[in-house]
Amino acid sequence: MPRAQQPPEVDRYVLRRVAAVATSLSAVIATSVVAGPATASEGALPCALARTDTHHSEGLDTWNGAYPRPARTLRAVMVFLSFPDSEPVADPGELAADYFPATSRFFERASYGRFTLRPDVQRRWVRMPQTSSTYGIRRDWDADRRAAYLRDAVAAADGSVDFSRYDVVYLVADPDAAGVDSDATKVVNLDQPLQADDADLRRFVTVFEQSPPDRNVLAHETGHIFDLPDLYHRPRDGKGDWDTYVGDWDLMGSQFGLAPDPFGWHKWKVGWLGDRQVTCVSLARDQHGTVHTLRPLSAPMEPGGGRRARLLVVRTGPRSALAIEARGAVGNDHEVCTEGVLVYRVRSETASGSGPVEVLDGHPGTEACWGTSVFPQLADAPLGEGESMDDAEDGVRVQVYGRSSSGDWTVKVGRSG
Numbered sequence: 457m458p459r460a461q462q463p464p465e466v467d468r469y470v471l472r473r474v475a476a477v478a479t480s481l482s483a484v485i486a487t488s489v490v491a492g493p494a495t496a497s498e499g500a501l502p503c504a505l506a507r508t509d510t511h512h513s514e515g516l517d518t519w520n521g522a523y524p525r526p527a528r529t530l531r532a533v534m535v536f537l538s539f540p541d542s543e544p545v546a547d548p549g550e551l552a553a554d555y556f557p558a559t560s561r562f563f564e565r566a567s568y569g570r571f572t573l574r575p576d577v578q579r580r581w582v583r584m585p586q587t588s589s590t591y592g593i594r595r596d597w598d599a600d601r602r603a604a605y606l607r608d609a610v611a612a613a614d615g616s617v618d619f620s621r622y623d624v625v626y627l628v629a630d631p632d633a634a635g636v637d638s639d640a641t642k643v644v645n646l647d648q649p650l651q652a653d654d655a656d657l658r659r660f661v662t663v664f665e666q667s668p669p670d671r672n673v674l675a676h677e678t679g680h681i682f683d684l685p686d687l688y689h690r691p692r693d694g695k696g697d698w699d700t701y702v703g704d705w706d707l708m709g710s711q712f713g714l715a716p717d718p719f720g721w722h723k724w725k726v727g728w729l730g731d732r733q734v735t736c737v738s739l740a741r742d743q744h745g746t747v748h749t750l751r752p753l754s755a756p757m758e759p760g761g762g763r764r765a766r767l768l769v770v771r772t773g774p775r776s777a778l779a780i781e782a783r784g785a786v787g788n789d790h791e792v793c794t795e796g797v798l799v800y801r802v803r804s805e806t807a808s809g810s811g812p813v814e815v816l817d818g819h820p821g822t823e824a825c826w827g828t829s830v831f832p833q834l835a836d837a838p839l840g841e842g843e844s845m846d847d848a849e850d851g852v853r854v855q856v857y858g859r860s861s862s863g864d865w866t867v868k869v870g871r872s873g
Contacts, residue, residue, distance in 0.1 A: 504769075505775060505777055511685070513805070522683075524624075526726050530624060531623055533622045534576070536581050537581070539630060541588055542633040542634060552577040565754070567723075568728060571726075578617060584608050594639070625659065640664045644660045672711035688701065688709050699831035705815055710830045717789045719813065721802055723753075734766075746868065748867050749764060749865070752863055754784065770852055775804045775805045778852055779800050780854060793825040794838055795840075796843075797854065816837065820833075853868075
């Protein structure tokens with residue numbers, strides 16, 4: 457179990473948690489998609505884990521061509537669906553404002569301006585042929601009813617929407633219809649596409665949110681379209697914490713998190729960080745450790761991309777690595793209540809929803825951000841100045857020496873023991 461050693465002058469205290477945060481129960485699971493052809497990836501460094509056949513594998517040496525890579529402008533259409541059993545109360549334009557421009561701005565910040573999500577909002581209701589209850593909408597949706605819903609939605613909207621123009625389709629159901637379950641929002645990635653306007657439609661986000669919706673829910677679902685996995689833990693019996701793997705860190709764990717900016721590993725995977733911003737740390741070459749300067753992950757990117765590392769990676773096995781990055785209260789993480797150097801484990805053979813990423817707790821005896829964090833036990837996971845962590849599983853020690861006036865962190869990585 458990783459532990460942190462603090463200087464004597466640091467006040468150590470435990471924040472008691474009086475109630476579990478239940479909001480993460482609306483997290484969703486994406487439907488599988490058949491693996492597509494591999495395309496070249498910037499993740500060619502020796503510490504880049506190889507992509508496996510696991511659903512939403514965290515391997516990034518190649519890109520899965522079944523998914524659009526968000527390294528360019530992608531166009532999305534948002535279609536609003538009504539049902540014969542309910543007359544809509546809300547206006548489509550008002551519902552659209554729940555999602556845009558906030559979602560596009562989230563990705564603009566996360567990608568350092570390298571990716572633009574451009575929505576085309578259809579500002580009228582499209583009537584579905586069946587009542588809302590006919591489709592059996594719920595979290596664990598019957599596959600046949602879900603397929604019928606998608607077919608009917610595409611057919612109903614086809615007269616007013618040219619689907620061939622879009623990379624992403626958002627289908628937003630009337631939130632006031634009786635058969636709409638707000639817990640059912642999810643991505644559907646099809647191995648057998650629907651056909652419309654001479655185009656193959658493989659990726660849909662079916663939105664069943666109330667207004668206002670869950671925070672960052674559309675950004676979370678859109679992340680699945682970019683081959684990013686669910687990072688939360690779903691209890692088998694439906695009881696217990698959902699956020700034990702990553703807590704507030706990365707919206708693919710919880711869209712409610714205080715630090716929803718994607719992990720540096722994910723930014724590397726999709727192409728927002730290049731090899732120049734990643735440093736592979738080889739413990740075999742230096743038993744005593746090496747010292748590195750780490751730029752905060754969410755800091756604005758320097759002109760030309762910059763060469764200062766934003767991600768340190770220690771390869772720990774054929775399918776595993778430790779990732780080290782600095783997180784601070786800026787950009788998408790502006791609500792975070794603890795800053796510092798975050799360490800997490802990545803496994804490329806672990807499937808979406810089963811813990812492909814696990815944050816290592818730098819302060820396992822304390823909690824933080826009580827009342828706002830989705831999982832206070834990991835809210836204070838980052839290491840501060842003068843602190844260190846020993847990861848017994850891989851024999852790695854991470855030491856934080858300090859922080860410069862420009863905000864960069866000085867970190868030493870070596871062998872523990």
